Amino acid sequence: MVVRIDQEDAELRALRVLSASVGADPLLVQGAGGNTSLKQAGLLWIKASGTWLMNAATSDIMVPVELAPLLEAVAHRSLAAEKADQFTPADLNPHRLRPSIETTVHALLPQRIVVHVHCVETIAIAVQANAEALLAERLRGLDWVFVPYRRPGLPLAQGIAERLKPRTDVLVLGNHGLVVAADTVAEANLLLKRVSGLLSRPPRVAPAADIDALIRLGMGSDYRLPVAIEAHAAATDLASCRIAASGSLYPDHVIFLGVGSVIAGPNENAAAVVARTRETGQPSPASILFPGKGILMRRDANAGAEAMARCLADVASRIDPGARVNYLSPQENAELLNWDAEKYRQELNRRSGTLQ
Incomplete structure (x- = not known):
């Protein structure tokens, strides 16, 4: 029989606190990205799709999923695994929230606690053509595997299943992010800090944005300055700008900012670019x-887009200018934009912006 986790369960409380802490760090999670989970009493409790981890300690954003039928669907490569809400007990999900699009990933790992983040330190390596060799230098001694890019959801779960080993507790996902797993929240937290620390590198120092020039370039248009001043580095650092100009680096960029990045020409203002x-x-x-100047955001850009604008600067500034970078292909971009699960996240993002 499925049993609801007591709201006062110590491990669930600890997971909520860790989730909120991780979600508040833009170098680990941006906007509605990232997810955490707890396995207990036949259920996988996982962050709801489109919600923000930073709200985990104060809002009921965890959704229960019956683990056994979900794993069976994954094993049979059933499309039902893509819609994990089919395995959500209605009486335990009063808000009718959808489980995270990464639910299948969490289900595959045997550990009780799984934490998936879009760590910029990890992504800056995971987008490079020689990512696996770079990781081998830094993660020596850990039980890790690298999983080349596949669309989130069932394709990614299948890619993980092909490489997963009995003791694996660290996954680096190509063009995507980092997953750590442990049997307690405390152990997962320590592992997350250890891996992100091993993969860290200082970002290039970018010139300051030319705010006066940007204001002039935005005059008479529907564009404004970004919320995060850090976002300007994607344009003021010319190496980062070249990296951004070449395509989409990871899924959430495509979902919340669109395919690739739009670069203004030497004599273009915002109106001319539009x-x-x-x-x-x-x-x-x-x-x-x-x-060389900075960035402008469309006036109606919401919190998800703002978070991804900063993420682009944070990731690109940690990639060597001469690195060979793997970008998402036109087909992979289209898969994301036409996928029902991502359309759902986009709609939630449009409706509320921050989902506070």
Whole structure:
């Protein structure tokens, strides 16, 4: 019989606290990204899709999923595994929240606690063509595996299943992020800190944004300055700008900012960039990078887009200018934009922006 976890369960409380702490760190989680889970009494309790980990300590964002039928669906490569809400007991999910799109990943790992983050230190390595060799240098002695990029959901779960070993407790996901697993929240926290520390490197120091120039470039348009001043580094650091100009580095960029990055030409203001993109049948970009000056955000850009604008700067500044980078292909971009689970997250993001 399925038993609901007591709201005062110590391990669940500890997971909520850790989740909120992780979710409040933009170098680990951006916006509605990342997820955590706890396995107990036949259930997998996991963060709901589209919710923000930073709210885990104060809001009821954990959703129960019956573990056995979900694992059976994954084993049979059933599309039912893509809609884990089919395995959510209705009486234990009064808010009718959807489980995270990464539920299958959490289910595959045998450890009780799983923490998945979009750690910028990890992503900066995981997007590189020689990522596995770079990881081997830094993660020596740990039980880790590298999983080349696959679309989140069932394809990623299948990719993990192909490489998972009995003792694996660290997954580095190509063009995606980091997963750590342990039997207690305390152990998962320590492992997360250890791995992210081993993968860390100082970002390039970027020139300051030219705010006056940006204000002039945005005049008469629907564009404004970003909330996070750190986001400007994606454009003021020309090496980062070149990296951003070449394509999409990871899924959440595509979901919340669109495919790739739009770079302004030498004599273009925001209005001119919009006119150029519309001529090609594209919508007004969520953000525009002005090389050497900084970035402007579309006036209606919400908290998810803002978080990803900063993430781009944080990731790109940790990639060597001469590195060979793997970008998401046109097909992989299209898979994300046309996937029902991601459309659901986009809709939640549009409705509330921060989901506070």
